[in-house]
Amino acid sequence: MLERFIQNIFTDNAGTETQAETRERLKGCFAPGATRRMTQLGMVVGSVLNKLEPAPEDTLVYASTFAESRSLESYLDSFPAASPTLFQTSIHPSGAQQGLIGRQRSLGEVFSHSGVDQMPAQSLLTALLAPAARVLLCGGEERGDWLVNYYSAQDRTFGYALALTREAGFAPLGRLALLPTEEAGLMKQSEWFDLLHQRRALDGPIALGWRLQLNWS
Amino acid sequence: MTDPLITRLKHLIVDTLRLDGVTPADIDENAPLIGSGLALDSIDALELVVKIEKEFSIKIGSSEESRQALASVNSLAAFIRARTAG
């Protein structure tokens, strides 16, 4: 059975906040001066992920459809004197790595997904197939600029992080399972975030061949 | 007497790396630039290299040369002087 129990969950719906506003709001979540070079996505994902206290034996599954869209835009605009910082931070999975590197949190397996329609389902499948006792499933998007016009960036910023275990334990917050299905259905990243942020239940198809059962305690 | 190149480099460091809460006067020109009180790392160093190459029309070839040039503000000034002399 492909199921895991939600032991903890944090979400951040930054919406249309600017990068400066996010930095001012979240700088206390990171070491002094650390947010100087962090992206909006890195700060939002890092702040929720850090609350789960990643440990070396955890598996991390990170999912972002458009990843570091602002770094990408700025990096492209830095040519011909290409910025090494922007090049570096534009590379997936920078959004998850920024916070983890800041706290020197090593991990075994790290899977970084991207994509649109299949991505939440695929990232869930990766999390549910991982052998680690605890899997941290996280992701997010940051609001883009000109890339939004080409369906290459999100129009809002958000982040989520869940700690998932095989055993229910004492008082899980919820349960999720993937089951095979012939029914058609799709769930994109923003819909997945809203489901988590609002703690809504779901029992329905989310990708080709997969139905998600999500229940909250 | 303050070396104008040293002063210019200190301003460049603060501006390029967006060091909030740090003034040019806070930077010790003899202290290691990387890995010391300013908490700069190798990526910061490379960002400075790009800026310096553009500002002074010089070329820094490799990561090893970057490391030597950016050992301190003083060594950076010496490097720039050597590359722009004649």
Place this chain on the structure above:
Amino acid sequence: MAGPVASGTVFLKACECLTPFGHSAETLAALLRGERALQPRSVLGREGGDLVPLALLPDRALDETAPPSWLAPVRTLLAPVNDAGWGTARRPVFVTSSNFGAGSLYAYRRSGDAAHMEYGALVNCVAWLSKQLGWHENVAIFSHACVSAHLGLLQASRVVQAGLADEALVFSFDFLSPFVSGGFNALKILNADFPAPYQARATGSIGLGDGAGYAVLSRAKGDFTISAQSMYNEMHHFTSNQPDGAGFEACLAPIAAQAAGRRLWIKGHGTGTLDAGRMESGAFAKVFPGAPLVGWKGSLGHTLGSCGMVELAISIAALRDGRTPGTIGSGAPTFTAEVALDSFANDRYDGVICASNAFGGAHAALLLSHA
């Protein structure tokens, strides 16, 4: 602490690659002859810049066209395996890359021609490619810099081993553009010098190359197997590793446990940078003493997100051929005695460790052998 090693054997029903030399057989032959695909080229393509070592597919320029110039060679590469069923529920596709359509994004931003954007950002690029290749919706995308291919192989293995797929296609690609070469040039590791992996010299440098490859994974059919896979992520720094090299060893230790008693050779990552090359070769020598170590990026350049797949296909070609190419572009002294500069016969060996590393101190390795 390393991640759990993914044990349980998966068969490689097919595996092939594309480099500037051609497919795996041609590439192997060129490497055995000691040839180098890297040539000095302007780092910013038509906009000029420093001359740096790049290896592009024949007739391909650094500046991207619309549609991308790499589509036709990719179609040819995949032709032997690309039937109508890929992307259906039981035959998933895993696409892995570091840069996807970054060349098209760059071309748009420099030229203003919006035609490039159909192929530009990651999701658009894969959507377009899937349509071109006739894939259905069951396409997963992994991107983690230079260990991207390993992620696809590991997850595909798990899906197949769990009985959730009859077989899986893992496709990996990375084609150069000023976006990429400009970035590595800004990091000061892509410069005028040609790479010499694992050579102990004063300065380090890399080359970059075009690359693509695929593997078809099956539970029971194939001439070769992957019997162990491992990952470790240092999360120490974006561009440097823990100074004691422990991250490299942490990834290899679980593989060593699985490979105990076997005679192995090693296909390392070896880009040509000094610190990483020293630590990587040192870790191999410690965990697998005496195992000859080779790296081919001195010839092919670093093919970035596709390197794990490209070099897996070449390793398989080497196993078929019975000869392993040496570390082209490098000379003595090397960091360890295990570095093999010259080609050697591999029929006395039981298998190969194929390893890759990436920004952020990411490490991945797998154990490849005859079925």
